[in-house]
Structure formats: C-alpha cells, structure tokens
Amino acid sequence: MAQEELDKAVSGEYALGFEIDIEEDKVPPGLNEEVIRFISKKKEEPEWMTELRLKAYHKWLEMEEPHWGHLEYEPIDYQSISYYAAPKKGPESLDEVDPKILEAYNKLGIPLEEQKQLAGVKVAVDAVVDSVSVKTTYQEELKQHGIIFCSISEAIRDYPELVKKYMFSVVPMNDNYFAALNSAVFTDGTFVYIPKGVRCPMELSTYFRINALNTGQFERTLIVADEGSYVSYNEGCSAPMRDENQLHAAVVELIAMKDAEIKYSTIQNWYPGDEEGKGGIYNFVTKRGLCEGENSKISWTQVETGSAITWKYPSCVLKGDNSVGEFYSVAVTTLAQQADTGTKMIHLGKNTSSTIISKGISAMKGQNTYRGLVKIGANAEGARNYSECDSLLIGDQCGAHTFPYLESKDAHGQVEHEATTTKISDEQLFYLRQRGITEEDAVSMIVHGFCKEVFSQLPMEYAVEAKALLNLTLEGSVG
Amino acid sequence: MSRVVMDIDNLHARIGGKEILKGLNLQLEEGKVHAIMGPNGAGKSTLSKAITGHYDIEVLDGEIRYKGQNIVDWEPEDRALEGIFLSFQNPVEVPGVNNAYFLRTAVNAKRKHQGLPELNAAEFLREMKKLVQELGMKPEMISRSLNEGFSGGEKKRNEILQMMMLQPDVIILDEIDSGLDIDALRAVSEGINKMKDGKRSFLVITHYSRILDYIEPDYIHVLKDGKIIKTAGPELVAELEEKGYGAIEEA
Numbered sequence: 001m002a003q004e005e006l007d008k009a010v011s012g013e014y015a016l017g018f019e020i021d022i023e024e025d026k027v028p029p030g031l032n033e034e035v036i037r038f039i040s041k042k043k044e045e046p047e048w049m050t051e052l053r054l055k056a057y058h059k060w061l062e063m064e065e066p067h068w069g070h071l072e073y074e075p076i077d078y079q080s081i082s083y084y085a086a087p088k089k090g091p092e093s094l095d096e097v098d099p100k101i102l103e104a105y106n107k108l109g110i111p112l113e114e115q116k117q118l119a120g121v122k123v124a125v126d127a128v129v130d131s132v133s134v135k136t137t138y139q140e141e142l143k144q145h146g147i148i149f150c151s152i153s154e155a156i157r158d159y160p161e162l163v164k165k166y167m168f169s170v171v172p173m174n175d176n177y178f179a180a181l182n183s184a185v186f187t188d189g190t191f192v193y194i195p196k197g198v199r200c201p202m203e204l205s206t207y208f209r210i211n212a213l214n215t216g217q218f219e220r221t222l223i224v225a226d227e228g229s230y231v232s233y234n235e236g237c238s239a240p241m242r243d244e245n246q247l248h249a250a251v252v253e254l255i256a257m258k259d260a261e262i263k264y265s266t267i268q269n270w271y272p273g274d275e276e277g278k279g280g281i282y283n284f285v286t287k288r289g290l291c292e293g294e295n296s297k298i299s300w301t302q303v304e305t306g307s308a309i310t311w312k313y314p315s316c317v318l319k320g321d322n323s324v325g326e327f328y329s330v331a332v333t334t335l336a337q338q339a340d341t342g343t344k345m346i347h348l349g350k351n352t353s354s355t356i357i358s359k360g361i362s363a364m365k366g367q368n369t370y371r372g373l374v375k376i377g378a379n380a381e382g383a384r385n386y387s388e389c390d391s392l393l394i395g396d397q398c399g400a401h402t403f404p405y406l407e408s409k410d411a412h413g414q415v416e417h418e419a420t421t422t423k424i425s426d427e428q429l430f431y432l433r434q435r436g437i438t439e440e441d442a443v444s445m446i447v448h449g450f451c452k453e454v455f456s457q458l459p460m461e462y463a464v465e466a467k468a469l470l471n472l473t474l475e476g477s478v479g
Numbered sequence: 480m481s482r483v484v485m486d487i488d489n490l491h492a493r494i495g496g497k498e499i500l501k502g503l504n505l506q507l508e509e510g511k512v513h514a515i516m517g518p519n520g521a522g523k524s525t526l527s528k529a530i531t532g533h534y535d536i537e538v539l540d541g542e543i544r545y546k547g548q549n550i551v552d553w554e555p556e557d558r559a560l561e562g563i564f565l566s567f568q569n570p571v572e573v574p575g576v577n578n579a580y581f582l583r584t585a586v587n588a589k590r591k592h593q594g595l596p597e598l599n600a601a602e603f604l605r606e607m608k609k610l611v612q613e614l615g616m617k618p619e620m621i622s623r624s625l626n627e628g629f630s631g632g633e634k635k636r637n638e639i640l641q642m643m644m645l646q647p648d649v650i651i652l653d654e655i656d657s658g659l660d661i662d663a664l665r666a667v668s669e670g671i672n673k674m675k676d677g678k679r680s681f682l683v684i685t686h687y688s689r690i691l692d693y694i695e696p697d698y699i700h701v702l703k704d705g706k707i708i709k710t711a712g713p714e715l716v717a718e719l720e721e722k723g724y725g726a727i728e729e730a
Contacts, residue, residue, distance in 0.1 A: 435585035436559040449575025
C-alpha cells in the first residue's frame with residue numbers, strides 16, 4: 001500500500017490547540033532566588049515552604065540534565081522560560097472564574113459546573129490553568145466523607161502537617177534533575193487525602209491546561225490514601241499549538257497505607273508539535289507511588305498521545321508485604337514525536353507482586369522507547385513480576401525500542417518478561433478491507449485491538465475518551 | 480449459457496516484478512460453480528488477489544468487468560461492498576479485535592452501502608449465533624479475537640461464517656479444503672451449498688479434487704502458466720486425476 005495513504009491516515013490533527021484569550025499575570029522569563037520567592041509569595045506560602053523551595057533550587061543548580069533517554073532535542077534554555085503565569089480574575093467562586101476559562105473547559109469537555117456531569121457520572125474536577133488552580137468542584141460533598149480534595153497551594157496553607165509529612169517522602173527533592181526543578185518552582189497541582197476506611201464516592205480528576213506563551217508548567221500532585229481506603233484519580237491535559245517548545249515538568253507522589261488502593265489514570269494529550277518536529281511540549285515527569293502498608297495496591301494506567309518529548313516512568317515502591325503494583329500503558333508517537341517511557345517496580349516487601357503491560361505504537365517518524373526496571377530486594381521473598389511489552393509499527397520510518405532491566409537480590413523471585421514487535425501488516429489491513437471495512441476503520445480496529453488490555457483498565461467514561469483520542473491521533477482524515 | 484456476472488478479459492498482472500497472469504480470460508456465470516484447477520505456481524492465488532484488489536498485484540493490461548464495470552482500479556473495500564467475497568487460504572490473525580465486533584462492522588458497512596438500516600447488537604448476535612451453531616463452531620468463537628489461536632479448521636469455518644453473514648454475489652474460495660479434517664470439510668461444504676441460490680456465483684480455487692466431491696462444479700477451468708488453457712464440464716476432474724496437468728494441452 002502507498003506510504004502516503006498510511007501517513008495521511010495517521011497524521012491526526014490536534015483538536016485542542018486553541019488559545020484562551022485571557023489576561024494573565026506573568027513573571028518575566030528567567031530563574032533565580034527572587035523568582036522562587038515571588039512564586040512562594042504569590043501562593044501565600046508559609047516560610048518553611050519557601051525555604052524548602054530554595055533548598056531544592058540550590059540542589060538543582062548542582063545537578064545536570066540527564067541524557068540517557070533515547071531522545072533527541074535542542075538544549076532547554078531554563079532562563080528563557082517564564083515560571084509563573086496566572087489568569088487575572090480571582091479563583092474564589094465559580095462566578096468569579098473568567099467566563100472564557102469556563103467556555104474553554106466546556107470546549108475541552110470538562111464540566112466545571114457541578115450540575116453538569118461527565119457522561120452522566122459525578123466527577124470532581126480540579127482545573128489548573130498555567131500556574132494556578134482556577135476551580136475545584138464537589139469539595140463540600142467530599143468533605144462530608146472527610147476527604148480533602150484541593151489545590152496543592154491550598155493544602156500548603158490549610159493542611160501544613162499533612163503536606164510536611166508526605167511531600168518529598170516518595171520523590172525526594174533531589175531525586176532527579178527535573179524533580180529538583182519542580183520542587184523549586186512548582187506552581188499548582190492537586191492534593192488528595194482519603195481518611196481511614198473511606199471509599200471515595202466519585203472519580204477525582206485534575207485537568208491541566210498550558211495557555212500562556214513561553215511559560216513552563218510545573219505541577220505537583222500528592223495523594224495519600226489512609227488505611228483501608230480507595231480512590232480513583234484521573235489526570236488530563238492539553239495545550240495550544242505553538243511553534244516554540246514548552247516545558248512541562250511535573251511530580252506526582254502517591255502513598256497507599258495498609259489495605260489501601262490508589263488507581264491513577266492519565267490521558268496525556270499535550271500539543272505534539274508538527275510533523276517536522278517544530279513546537280510541542282517537552283514532558284519530563286516523575287511519578288512514583290509508595291505502597292507503604294501491607295496489602296496495599298497502586299495501579300498506574302496511562303494513555304500517552306501528546307507531547308513532542310515524553311520522559312516518564314510512573315513507578316511503584318512495594319514496601320508493604322503482599323502489596324501490588326500495576327502499570328498499564330499505551331504510548332503513541334506519530335509525526336516527529338519521541339517517547340521514552342516505562343516504569344520501575346521496586347519489590348521490597350514479602351510476596352509483593354507487579355504487572356507491567358506496555359503497548360507502544362509508532363507511526364510516521366515517531367520514536368517509541370519502553371524502559372522498565374524490575375528490582376527485587378534481598379528481603380522480598382516470594383516476589384513476582386509479569387511484564388509484557390508490545391510494539392506496533394505503522395509504516396517504515398518510525399521506530400520502537402525496548403530496554404527492560406532486571407535486578408534481583410532474591411533467588412526466589414519470579415520474573416516473567418514477554419516482548420513483541422509487530423507491524424500493522426498489509427495482510428491484516430487487506431483482510432479487513434476485503435470484508436468492506438475502509439482502510440481508516442481497519443487501521444483503527446487493529447490499533448484498538450492492540451491496546452485492548454490497557455483500555456480495559458481505564459474507568460469507563462475515560463476509556464471512551466481515550467478511544468476517541470486515539471482515533472483522532474491516528475486517523476485525522478476520518479470525521 | 481447463463482448471464483455473465485464477471486468477465487475477465489486478457490488479464491496480465493504481476494507480483495513483485497514478475498508477470499504471473501499472462502492474458503487470462505475467464506467468464507463467471509450467474510448461479511454457477513466454477514472450479515479453477517492447476518499445478519502449483521500456475522497463478523491460482525494471484526487470480527484471487529487480482530479480483531479482490533490485493534496491494535501486491537499490479538495489473539499491466541486487460542480488464543475485470545464486474546456487473547458491467549471495469550473494477551481493476553477499485554479499492555478492495557469497494558469491490559467487497561459490491562459483493563465480491565474471498566475466503567482466504569490462510570486467514571490472518573488480528574489480536575484484540577473481537578470476532579463479533581469485526582463481523583458486525585463488516586455487515587453494517589455493507590448494509591449502509593445498500594441503503595439498509597444497520598443491525599443493532601442484539602439482532603446481529605441472534606443471526607451470528609444461529610450460524611455458529613449450524614457450522615458446528617464453539618460458541619466462544621463469537622467473542623474471541625479474530626482468528627487468533629484458531630485451529631486451521633476453525634479459521635476456515637470462520638471464513639464460511641463471514642460469507643454467510645455478508646451474503647455476497649461472487650464467492651472466491653481459495654483452497655478452502657486445505658488443512659480440513661473430514662468433519663470440518665463436511666460442515667464447510669454444507670455452508671457453501673446452502674448459499675447456492677441460482678444467482679450467486681462461486682469460484683473454487685483448488686489444487687486437489689477432493690472438495691469437488693462436496694461442492695459440485697458446473698465448469699472446470701485449468702490454469703497453467705498464467706492462462707486458462709482448458710474449460711470443460713465436471714467430467715474433466717476424472718481425467719485430471721488420472722493423467723495429471725501435464726497431459727492437458729492448450730486448446
């Protein structure tokens with residue numbers, strides 16, 4: 001089949017590339033102590049937080065940007081980025097949220113009015129535009145269950161003890177270069193605390209929107225599930241189409257106590273840049289969950305379709321005995337996108353188990369790398385891991401790479417690894433077309449089949465969104 | 480002679496730079512069963528690919544007139560929607576794609592093309608279940624991934640299931656009997672015979688005569704070196720069995 005036809009079928013248009021026309025407060029580009037103090041002051045933070053930020057900044061200055069990823073990009077000029085931008089209108093109540101932001105979120109399909117629900121299901125939303133949270137819904141209803149769901153800025157002011165105890169406890173401020181940068185300049189993000197024995201009655205979510213020009217987004221999310229609790233949290237994002245690259249360096253920390261479970265789902269749809277590799281988001285993210293107590297469970301599900309560069313390894317530290325870590329991932333690279341993504345499963349406790357299912361899809365000039373580590377500690381008797389890494393290639397200019405690492409200090413650990421690389425074959429396409437199915441529908445059917453195991457992990461309303469997004473990314477010419 | 484539904488006229492086609500069909504002429508009549516027999520490498524599978532529009536095929540000369548139109552430049556799906564069906568020699572596996580979902584998509588694409596309302600899931604499944612039972616397939620075949628891990632016999636039964644659901648006008652059966660045990664062969668043949676309605680045409684491509692005991696052909700065409708070198712009635716089967724292809728001379 002002609003390569004142009006395939007390319008046409010997979011060069012999906014980016015549908016969310018509009019700009020919200022609002023006035024923003026913005027600091028001039030550049031990073032120094034003054035900028036950090038400015039951010040901290042804007043957030044009305046207590047002194048201890050300002051000091052922690054400065055400490056992180058100094059650590060960052062001594063660190064070097066890592067380049068072990070299978071990624072190629074122009075050097076990032078950290079002094080050309082603006083580290084704070086916020087819509088001018090106050091975020092005190094819904095009435096005060098700029099109508100243009102409400103309209104934009106409606107356009108993105110994210111309801112900020114509580115009476116409007118996503119696919120008929122109640123979903124609480126924290127809406128973040130550039131450096132601030134503009135609205136958090138259902139806070140009152142959640143409070144009745146003892147659940148704290150607020151922006152991280154609010155949490156630092158209102159729940160300092162919880163923040164002091166848990167922030168940096170899973171991802172230390174000097175964990176890596178981008179985590180250190182985030183620790184110094186993080187602007188907003190979400191804080192969740194689920195008390196003992198509470199099952200969160202609705203899906204929680206944060207929707208991140210980069211809007212302002214030349215700004216970076218550095219959000220920080222902290223989720224604590226106390227003993228025997230359960231929460232399902234979802235994260236979505238998008239950005240305008242711009243010729244310049246924009247930096248997104250987030251940190252997410254999860255803590256699950258005894259018998260607690262956290263299910264964390266991401267649909268990542270940052271602007272990917274164009275087919276020549278111009279523009280797009282640089283996405284350098286540190287996500288880690290700690291299964292602190294026995295029988296705890298943390299499950300990461302990610303659908304990565306956006307960003308020019310993705311560098312991201314949502315991981316689980318399985319400290320509690322019998323704890324469970326899961327990683328389900330679909331990463332799509334088309335146009336000139338590059339992704340180096342995977343996970344780390346660190347088995348410390350006895351009888352801990354982990355599952356890794358990674359599906360990489362590459363099309364056009366996309367480069368997709370799976371990088372995963374399974375580490376089994378000396379005391380992790382009876383630890384088990386199952387890994388499956390499959391790559392699907394569409395066309396012949398793209399690439400798929402797999403780097404699985406295994407470190408085992410316990411001879412009794414059971415580790416299974418399976419990897420496949422397949423091309424969407426002409427034979428599969430022809431078979432489906434011979435039954436009267438159009439070429440685009442056939443590509444979509446094969447790709448969805450390939451991703452099935454991961455999509456089935458997403459909450460239903462997000463699975464629908466992920467499927468639609470995948471169609472849009474891969475078959476732009478369809479409807 | 481019945482009405483001609485497909486008229487292949489002086490077809491020259493190549494695969495990977497090599498000319499395989501060298502001026503092939505063949506007329507398929509409405510309601511008739513045509514068997515194409517010939518030695519390995521004669522161009523039997525190339526012929527089925529040329530009719531269905533496989534990417535590997537480059538048509539150099541000649542026409543395939545189907546229902547009065549030359550379809551040589553048509554997309555594969557357009558040929559399928561107009562009623563051309565190929566039962567594949569080796570049906571490909573498509574992991575993660577539910578068999579019923581796939582077939583319903585295909586059936587509804589065809590219904591849409593015909594201006595008919597789409598079948599909803601319940602209507603479709605009722606029909607599919609009935610045929611699955613008729614073909615002696617296991618019920619779990621309905622929800623398994625398309626052809627994935629199917630045995631040879633299961634794959635062929637699944638082809639026949641698709642044929643029966645799609646109700647095509649011209650059916651090409653490419654080595655339908657290869658890899659089938661006697662029970663599967665019987666079930667598959669029964670399915671095919673049920674589709675005979677005096678209108679529908681069949682093109683049975685086969686290396687062996689075994690299948691022709693079950694599906695009685697009206698015509699036997701001998702394909703050798705890219706051309707049809709002889710056309711006769713079913714009595715030719717016995718002669719081929721006895722003397723082999725070598726003895727058949729171009730008419």
